[in-house]
Amino acid sequence: MNIGIFEYNWGKIIGGSHMYTGVSAETLSREHDVTILHQYDQVPNDYMAEFLEIDLSRVRFQKIRSIEGTARVPRTHNPITRFRSTVEEHAGLSKDFEFFLGNFGFHVPPFNHSPRGVLQMDFPFKSYEWFHDFGQSAGRGISPTEMAKRLYNRHVWRERFASYHRILANSQFTRTWLKRRWFIDSTVVYPPSRDGIVPQAKGSTILGVARFVPDKKADILVEAFRAICDRGLEGWRLVLAGGLDTDWEGAVPYVEELKQRAAGYPIDLRMDVPGPELRELFQTAAIFWHAKGYGVDPDVNPEHMEHFGIVVVEAMAAGCVPFIFAGGGQREIVRHGIDGFHWGDPRELSDRTSELIHDQRRRGEMSVASVQRAAAYNKRAFVKSFREALADLLPSRDTLPRAVDSANADNVVIGHSSTKLHSSI
DSSP states (O other), X not given: OEXXXXXXXXXXXXXXXXXXXXXXXXXXXXXSEEEEEESOOSSOHHHXXXXXTOOOTTOEEEEOOOGGGXXXXXXXXXXXXXXXXXXXXXXXXXXXXXXXXXXOTTSOOOOOOSSSEEEEESOOOSOHHHHOOXXXXXXXXXXXXXXXXXXXXXXXXHHHHHTSSEEEESSHHHHHHHHHHHOOOOEEOOOOOOXXXXXXXXXXXXXXXXXXXXXXXXXXXXXXXXXXXXXXXXXXEEEEEEOOOTTSTTHHHHHHHHHHHHTXXXXXXXXXXXXXXXXXXXXXXXXXXXXXXXXXXXXXOGGGSOSSOHHHHHHHHTTOEEEEXXXXXXXXXXXXXXXXXXXXXXXXXXXXXXXXXXXXXXXHHHHHHHHHHHGGGSHHHHHHHHHHHTTTTSOOGGGSOTTSOGGGGGGOOOOOOOOOOOOOO
16 A cells, blocks of 8 residues: 655654654555655654664655645635635645555644545644634624634534544543544544663663753753752752754753753753663663643643653653653653652652652662553554554555565554544534
């Protein structure tokens, strides 16, 4: 089968959604012809594969024009003409593939033109009302023209998502907000973590891994660790590792401010850490901290919460005891008091961490529990869930060529019928 996969930011940055896309491509390429469509090439494809530790040797890559610069929707008051043009917008992405998997990042996806279309959603960053005014209070004296416009937008929205045969969400948290903001149903398939991350001898290190942007709250972690040190903690260090977004003009000043706050304390800030070094940090750290979502009103700005948190899973696979902010999709991973802790404010983070540092026995027990918990989100678990979610959209095992290696047969997605998903609004 000819399969196309589009990831909005592939080749631009590396994040959790790229692991999802990459492992999907790796899995499908064992039995099908797979092409990854990408708009950017700042990050080479071979580096993407190396960093994510996936095998994309059987995958083709095709550079395409930016989808934001290819809109062809005319300015017309004729609803039929406008609808047809909207449907055809970006048709070239999916029309030539028998199966199409698309992740459009923070944007509203275009119509699917493949006979088997799957949409993978990171999060609905904007509400339906942000894109269209339907759903808001009409008020008194609304004109027939305005009402017609609202009804038209409603129809286009419904049909846009109905063109996909399955919509995948990366967590129950995301699934809830897809229904609440975009009025669409979805199936949860949790993202995969990298294979081969195993515990090693643990040092006296607390690790945080995230891009150096304010949204990730590195400053909160620095202040929390300073507080522990000020109480007399010795022999421990905090390592914050992550990418530096050079496209953001505030990146360098933000990091400089972090360095000033960290001065005089055993705090290391490490930028753009290579994959092998990052793996070693995971495997030798004893505790993992994560702060995204702190200070955010989850009912107003849920997009600023952690939507799932693959980095938390990888830390747990390495035997780190995680301390995660009690919000977003991370709560689906970490079970409070069993394989990690939830925290609500920096003082609680400092206090609970200090207690665990001084309770070596419990720290060891929770480390073992975290490794066991992480297994529920590894690549094998992802392939199984991915296969089950798409069982009716890809060829059955019996219809695949006999040349398929039996060692890979377990990764084949089974099923043969196709049914479109109809969203409700």
